[in-house]
Each structure stands twice: as structure tokens, then as C-alpha cells.
Amino acid sequence: MARNKHPEETINRILDVAFRLFMEKGYDRTSIQDIIDYLGGLSKGAIYHHFKSKEDILMAVMERITAGSNHMFLLVQDRSDLNGREKLKTIFKESVSQPVQNDIFTVAPDFDHNPRFLSMLLHDTIEEAAPNYILPIIQEGIADGSIQTDYPKELAELVLLVANIWMNPMIFHNTEEEVCRKFMVFSQMLQGFGLDIVDQDILDRIRELTSIYQKRK
Secondary structure, three states: OHHHHOHHHHHHHHHHHHHHHHHHHOOOOOOHHHHHHOOOOOOHHHHHHHOOOHHHHHHHHHHHHHHHHHHHHHHHHHOOOOOHHHHHHHHHHHHHHOOHHHHHHHHOOOOOOOHHHHHHHHHHHHHHHHHHHHHHHHHHHHHHOOOOOOOHHHHHHHHHHHHHHHOOHHHHOOOHHHHHHHHHHHHHHHHHOOOOOOOHHHHHHHHHHHHHHHHHO
């Protein structure tokens, strides 16, 4: 069968259709049957041959979406014209500014009904993003004198836990005003570590993303 000869092509078809439906209807309102109906004859068995569940499809869609962001993190790490503190500031600004964030906040699931996604977000924050993208920059900042801390690993984890979890309106369903207040506390916390790395532009963008998510609920 064609899917056996060209599995990547089949996977891409599934992800293309799923992404479009997630964008149009939202993840929670899209069923496996909806995806099948738009696949032009591809069977349910073909889908489950590649993905165990709708959750797995969403995870693959999100990996596609975030691939560019991960590449951006590595490019910032390699820049020689910025010190550690400046690199952190650049990563925060670039992360929220990328248009792909609109897609993420549009297709996002309801974390209340999908605890697996919250567990995976926590795992990725602590086991992947903090050690691979933030910690090396903090260590560089310690070396060049732009960041002062005796606990670089813990600081990397704290910064991302606050940014990715506590401030995330997709988890706590915060209003724009509530997100703004959390952002102010986050900014004060960072300044306490000597990290003046977030600004009004970042806050405005976070409020915009919050509005995108609220409109989908």
C-alpha cells in the first residue's frame, strides 16, 4: 500500500490536515473522525499505524511548529556580539515575537482536560529547555560577568518555570490583566537577580497572545 512505501508522505498529510483543523476548530473540538474525513480516503487504520492517539498527533504538530524556535535558540547561543545577559534578553524577545506563537496559542488544548500535555510541558521545561538552551547562556553570563549567581542550573529552571508555566494563560486561564500583573512580578524577580531582560514590548506581545487564546475558548 502507498502508505507503506511512503510513510513520511502519509505522516505529513495527516499533520497538514490536523493542523488546519486544529486552527479552524481548536484541538478539543477536532475528532479523529474529522481528520479522517479530510484525508481523501486515508483510513482510520492508516492514522493509527503512525499515531496512537489524537494527543500524539498534536504533539507531532507542535514539534513541527516549534522546530524553528529551537533553531533560533541555538543561533542566539552562538552569537559572539552579545554577552550572556544580552543573549537571555534576545531569546525572550524572539520567543514571544515569532508569528508561530500565534499558531501555538490558537491550537492549544485545554490543559484542564489534557493533563498529559501539562506533564510533558513540565518535563520539557526542566529536562530539555532549561539545560539545553538557558543554562549554557547563564553559564556564559557568569563567565563574562554579566550574570551573577551561584546557582546557574536552578536559576535556569526557575526562570523557565515561571515563564512557561506560572505565566502561561493556557494553563491558568488568566485574563490579560492577570497576565500583566504576573509579568510585573516576573520582571521584579528578574531584576532582583540583576537581569533586566524583559520590557514593555514583551508584555504587549504576551497580552496579544493571551487575547488570541481567550478568543478560542
